[in-house]
Amino acid sequence: MMPVRRDLHFNLLQQRACDWHAQGSHVTHFFNALSLLFPAGERFFMDSVRNYRDRIDDPVLKNQVLGFIGQEAMHTREHIEYNDLLQQAGLPAHKLDKRLWAILNFGRKVLPHSCQLAVTVCLEDYTAMLASLLLEDATRIEGSVEGYAQMWTWHALEETEHKAVSYDVWNTVLKPGLGRYLLRTGVMLATTLAFWLIVFDYHVRLMIADRKRGGHLRGMWRVIKYIYGPRSWRISAHRR
Ligand SMILES: [Fe+2]
Numbered sequence: 334m335m336p337v338r339r340d341l342h343f344n345l346l347q348q349r350a351c352d353w354h355a356q357g358s359h360v361t362h363f364f365n366a367l368s369l370l371f372p373a374g375e376r377f378f379m380d381s382v383r384n385y386r387d388r389i390d391d392p393v394l395k396n397q398v399l400g401f402i403g404q405e406a407m408h409t410r411e412h413i414e415y416n417d418l419l420q421q422a423g424l425p426a427h428k429l430d431k432r433l434w435a436i437l438n439f440g441r442k443v444l445p446h447s448c449q450l451a452v453t454v455c456l457e458d459y460t461a462m463l464a465s466l467l468l469e470d471a472t473r474i475e476g477s478v479e480g481y482a483q484m485w486t487w488h489a490l491e492e493t494e495h496k497a498v499s500y501d502v503w504n505t506v507l508k509p510g511l512g513r514y515l516l517r518t519g520v521m522l523a524t525t526l527a528f529w530l531i532v533f534d535y536h537v538r539l540m541i542a543d544r545k546r547g548g549h550l551r552g553m554w555r556v557i558k559y560i561y562g563p564r565s566w567r568i569s570a571h572r573r
């Protein structure tokens with residue numbers, strides 16, 4: 334599949350930044366926590382693929398890389414705007430964004446390019462899995478405030494479109510063998526741990542900052558039901 338760069342803007346209502354999801358504010362902040370990961374995260378993805386661009390000869394893969402970078406650049410631009418709304422709503426969005434930039438800049442300095450590309454391959458796999466969760470079942474987003482629902486659907490569709498690109502680059506530029514396999518699987522284990530710890534940490538910090546909502550234990554249960562529960566639970570859930 335050839336990823337297509339689409340220059341789209343979304344009309345996000347600032348006053349609904351903490352409560353745009355149909356399943357309430359705790360699910361909203363789960364998505365908001367993910368949004369805070371994108372500007373630094375997607376820049377890291379683009380750079381780690383760019384590091385190997387000169388070693389790709391296949392014209393189709395070259396174009397797929399261009400499409401991938403174009404899509405991620407658009408996502409980054411839109412999520413920066415989205416995250417500014419979170420900051421305006423009184424959430425520590427800029428602080429958390431800066432923290433991730435610091436972590437990933439450190440990774441850029443100390444990790445070899447192959448390891449950085451492996452991190453990207455793993456996280457692109459995660460974003461594609463999250464995207465298909467969102468797209469395969471309309472109850473995961475329906476009834477939410479329009480601009481936000483459109484933006485997440487757009488992002489999920491494009492993540493699905495370009496999900497194979499970094500892995501194809503990986504297979505093209507790294508020598509096959511046990512070393513490559515161990516690097517990929519080892520990085521997947523480490524990235525899984527780091528990714529979910531950061532998502533959980535950011536999610537909790539956003540909920541604490543949005544103190545006026547309260548009911549955090551009940552809210553977390555709703556998030557768990559939202560992510561892992563059957564479809565019928567999402568249909569029957571009412572807003573707060
Ligand atoms: Fe993206």
Ligand SMILES: [Fe+2]
Nearest residue numbers: 405457460492
């Ligand atoms: Fe992506």
